[in-house]
Amino acid sequence: xxxxxxxxxxxxxxRKEDAILVADNVRRAFGGLVAVDVEHVEIPRNKITALIGxxxxxxxxxxxxxxxxxxxxxxxxxxxxxPINEMPAHKVARIGMIRTFQLTKALSRMTVIENMxxxxxxxxxxxxxxxxxxxxxxxxxSEITTKAEELLARFNLAHMxxxxxxxxxxxxxxxxxxxxxxxxxxxxVMLDEPMxxxxxxxxxxxxxxxxxxxxEGRTVLFVEHDMDMVREISDWVIVMAEGRIIAEGTPxxxxxxxxxxxxxxxxxxxxxxxGAQ
Amino acid sequence: MSWDLILSNSLYxxxxxxxxxxxxxxxxxxxxxxxxxxxxxxxxxxxxxxAYSLSIPISRxxxxxxxxxxxLVFASIVLALLLGIPTLRLRADYLAIVTIAIAEIIRLFLxxxxxxxxxxxxxxxxxxxxxxxxxxxxPANGITVWAQKIDGYRLWLMLTGWVLLTxxxxxxxxxxxxxxxxxxxxxxxxxDAARSLGKNVFAYKMQSLILGGFIGSLGGMWLVLDxxxxxxxxxxxxxxxxxxxxxxxxxxxxxxxxxxxxxIFLFLIQFVDITLQQATKTTPSDPxxxxxxxxxxxxxxxxxxxxxxxxxxxxxVVVRPQGIFGDKREQAFDVR
Numbered sequence: 001x002x003x004x005x006x007x008x009x010x011x012x013x014x015r016k017e018d019a020i021l022v023a024d025n026v027r028r029a030f031g032g033l034v035a036v037d038v039e040h041v042e043i044p045r046n047k048i049t050a051l052i053g054x055x056x057x058x059x060x061x062x063x064x065x066x067x068x069x070x071x072x073x074x075x076x077x078x079x080x081x082x083p084i085n086e087m088p089a090h091k092v093a094r095i096g097m098i099r100t101f102q103l104t105k106a107l108s109r110m111t112v113i114e115n116m117x118x119x120x121x122x123x124x125x126x127x128x129x130x131x132x133x134x135x136x137x138x139x140x141x142s143e144i145t146t147k148a149e150e151l152l153a154r155f156n157l158a159h160m161x162x163x164x165x166x167x168x169x170x171x172x173x174x175x176x177x178x179x180x181x182x183x184x185x186x187x188x189v190m191l192d193e194p195m196x197x198x199x200x201x202x203x204x205x206x207x208x209x210x211x212x213x214x215x216e217g218r219t220v221l222f223v224e225h226d227m228d229m230v231r232e233i234s235d236w237v238i239v240m241a242e243g244r245i246i247a248e249g250t251p252x253x254x255x256x257x258x259x260x261x262x263x264x265x266x267x268x269x270x271x272x273x274x275g276a277q
Numbered sequence: 278m279s280w281d282l283i284l285s286n287s288l289y290x291x292x293x294x295x296x297x298x299x300x301x302x303x304x305x306x307x308x309x310x311x312x313x314x315x316x317x318x319x320x321x322x323x324x325x326x327x328a329y330s331l332s333i334p335i336s337r338x339x340x341x342x343x344x345x346x347x348x349l350v351f352a353s354i355v356l357a358l359l360l361g362i363p364t365l366r367l368r369a370d371y372l373a374i375v376t377i378a379i380a381e382i383i384r385l386f387l388x389x390x391x392x393x394x395x396x397x398x399x400x401x402x403x404x405x406x407x408x409x410x411x412x413x414x415x416p417a418n419g420i421t422v423w424a425q426k427i428d429g430y431r432l433w434l435m436l437t438g439w440v441l442l443t444x445x446x447x448x449x450x451x452x453x454x455x456x457x458x459x460x461x462x463x464x465x466x467x468x469d470a471a472r473s474l475g476k477n478v479f480a481y482k483m484q485s486l487i488l489g490g491f492i493g494s495l496g497g498m499w500l501v502l503d504x505x506x507x508x509x510x511x512x513x514x515x516x517x518x519x520x521x522x523x524x525x526x527x528x529x530x531x532x533x534x535x536x537x538x539x540x541i542f543l544f545l546i547q548f549v550d551i552t553l554q555q556a557t558k559t560t561p562s563d564p565x566x567x568x569x570x571x572x573x574x575x576x577x578x579x580x581x582x583x584x585x586x587x588x589x590x591x592x593x594v595v596v597r598p599q600g601i602f603g604d605k606r607e608q609a610f611d612v613r
Contacts, residue, residue, distance in 0.1 A: 069469070093475035101473070107466035109607045110459075118463050119474050123456045126476075128484050131457030132448065141456065164606055184475060 006047065006235050010249030013040035020045040020188055020219045021066070021097075026075030026085075028058075028065055035061045036072070037243045043188075048210065048220040050230045050251075053240035054264050059223045060102060062240065063192055067099045068092040080187060094121065096187035102196060102223075104173040108166030112157060115165050115176060116148035117141070119183030148183060155179040155209065171202040178209060189213055191222035195229055207233055231255075239263065278555050278567065283548065285423035290547040291540040294431055294503040297438035298324075299543065301496030302516070303523040303535035304446060308489030310521070311530035312453055313482060314465030316369045319360065319376030320493050320520050322383045325512035326352050327494025328501040329387060333395060335405035342408040353494035357487040365482045377514060387509035401508030409434065409502055431503070438499055442536070445492055450532040452488075461485055462530070522590060528600030537601055542586070549585040553578035 008014050019042035028036045036058040043049050051059050064070035066077060068089035077085045084092050093099075107115050123144070124130055125137030152158045155175045160168060168176060174194060181189055194210065195203055203226075210233055213220050224230055230237060231251045239247040239254060241263035247254060254260055290296065302324050309315040330352040334340035340348070360379055364372045387396045396402070415429035427435070452458050460481050463471040468478045501507035519542070527538025556567040557575045566574070573581060599605050 067473070069472070088477075089469075089472040090475050090477045093473055098475075099473050101469070105467045105470035105473070107463050107470060109466055110462055114459060114462075117456070118459055118471070118476075121475055125456035126460055128452075128457055128488075131452050131455035134451070134455065137456060167606075180474070 006044065006250060008044070008236070008248075010247075010253045012245045012248050014042070014248055016042045016044040018045045019043060021077070021079050021221070023066065023077045024075060026062070026065055026072045026077060028061060028070065028072050034243050036065060038062065038075075038240075038245055041238065041245055043219065043221055044236060045219050046214060046217055047235040048214050048222070048233055049236045049238060050234035051221060051223045051238050051240065052225070052227075052230060052254075056242075057240040057263075058243040059240055060192060061243075063099065063190060063223060066092075067097060067190060069099075093184065093186075096185075097190065098181040098184055098186035098188075099190035100174075100177045100181055100192055100194065102192040104170070104177050106165040106168060106173040106176055108164065110165055111162050112152065112160045112165055112168070112176060113145070113148055113162060115180050116152060116183055117144050119180040120144045120147070121184040144183075151179045151182055156205070171198045171206075174198055174206065175202075175209070178206075182213075186218065188219040188221065191220065193223050193225065195224060195226045203229070278552075279424070281424040283551050283555060285425040286551055287544050287548040289422070289425045289427065291544040292435070294434035294438050294499060296539050296543050297435070297442050298496045298500035298503060299519065299523060299539045300442055300536050301445065301499060302493050303496075303520040303527075303539055304442075304449060305489040305492030305494075305496065306517075306520045307524045307530065307535050308449060308461075308485055308492065311524055311534070312458065312465060313461045313485040313489075314369065315365075315482060315485060315489075316373040317360075317376045317486070317489070318373045318514070318517055319378075319380030320489075321512045321514060321516040322376070322380030323353055323356060323490040323493035324497030324500065324516060325380070325383050325387060325509070326356050327497030328507040328512070329396065329402075330494070331498050332402040332405040332501060332507040335408075336397075336402045337395065345405075349494055349498060350491065353491045354487050357483070357490040360490075361483045361486045365479055365486070377517075380512070380514065380517065384509050384512050387512070396509070397507075399509065401506050403506045405507070406502055406505045409437075434499070434503055441495065441499075445495065446532060446536065449488075449492070453530075453532065457481075465530075524600075526590065526593065526600055528602030528604075531600070531602040534600060534602055541601070545589055546582050546586045550579065550582040553581055 008016050021043040023038055023041050026036060026038045027034065053059050061070065065072045068084065068087050068091065072085060075085055076083065079095065079097055082095055107118070123137065124140055130136045149158065149161070152161060155178065157172060157175055157179065160172065165173070165176060178194070194206060198206060207229060210220060234251055237249060237251050237254045238245055239260050246259050246263055247257045249257065302320055305323065306317060306320045309317040327349055330349040331345050334345040334348055335342060360376055364375045386392060388399055390398055392398070410430055413430055413433040415432050417429045419426065419428040419432050460471060460476050463476065464478055464481055472478050497512070500511060523538035523542050524534055526541055527534030527536070553573065557573060557578050559566050559575070599607065
């Protein structure tokens, strides 16, 4: 796909000509442990960017910092022109950056369709006083329902419409969470390990759904451990280790990058520690 | 044994003005706990605020009752803000700790000797119900239904109370079916998910706390209107736990739950109580009670009602954990 070829410089913190998200000097320490210390990073618009790194690299913490679920000690983050570093999570979501969670958060004791309806933004009936008067929001509610049903059909969940979300399988919950995030028409979708615990058959369909987000003009940033998936769908890969960004590049660049191999396997993985005879 | 008396009295207890007070308090708690997942253990505090923001202004300062009602609205909102602002950003357990503490502080303050000039202390306050008595259109001696005599004032409180309760219950029902109610339920299920979808979780929790607290205050008001006296001991934590029992009985997060739950709860307690009273009664003509005195006698039967009520509850929770109106499917996914 020529539209998705990228030619940014494959160096940590490289500039992108049209970045949707720019973070500077984002630092978060828990006591003495510096979980995240990112000098500069830019996420390209309308591309699929993967955030990878060994366990404990600070990927999820970085995700939380970007989406307002955690506040950085220092740093400046700009999303689509608005500074978001001090913004609470719900406001970040409202300006178009919606995330999913590593441990899927389906709302168990609500039906699938209610889960979907909840995702829609700017609902008139969500105000206390207007809530009393159904005529004020019924029209919008039926529009939301139509949209929700379309998305459920697209994510192969239409048959589960009136089931409680707690009754879905793990994979279906991942689908539901992604579909629910799309109800708000986010410009940027942040997926925290979308493939964790998903069977191989469903994995393929999830991959297609993620690619479809790019086709629709959305930006995707995802955390993932599954390197096959990263190679298959991402346009750009950012590698974190020990809280820092140690490499950036296309999936092919990353495979050949010595710093990445060292981060994953240890810098001395090819030195024979048994000592030379 | 007069079964007419036992049944008519137990049924009356289940729908009386006193029952309406329990229904309102439980309805408010259902908004907190049932729909929003807020662990409020201080609902008795809201009820106390409702009771005393009626009785203090009227008894002590001769306010006209509409101003006392406005003060009730104001006071219940202030209490909700006081409870909510420090705790609603924290985990659910903190709200539980703070609410139970504040409710006890309120009760001890109302009971304290130092503030007797204001609150009436242990004796409480009387004489604030004149506005309801004056508005009573029924004859003072009231009516007799079956074997139960209901005086005119209680009948008037029942009529107005059921109107009030219906209005409140319908309002809560409509709200919970609206997108506003959907956000509350999503907070109960997982507040981070609600946050990630752009919902201002803190604001919604606060609105829920205010709404449920206000309804609880109305309940407290009805309780003291029925008793014609507001006394601190009516607002101990037991009251809160009765309200929890009621909503669990009726079915959590069901509009009818608090109403039916109260009816069952109060009927059961009263039925056991009055049956035992009859069964242990001795008269000069018949010195032998129906039940043997080595098992239970006139002096200790009143404790037995709670034993029996507790047993019945335990059986219900085992046989039907979702409550009378609860949805069995939902019970299966209760992950908390």
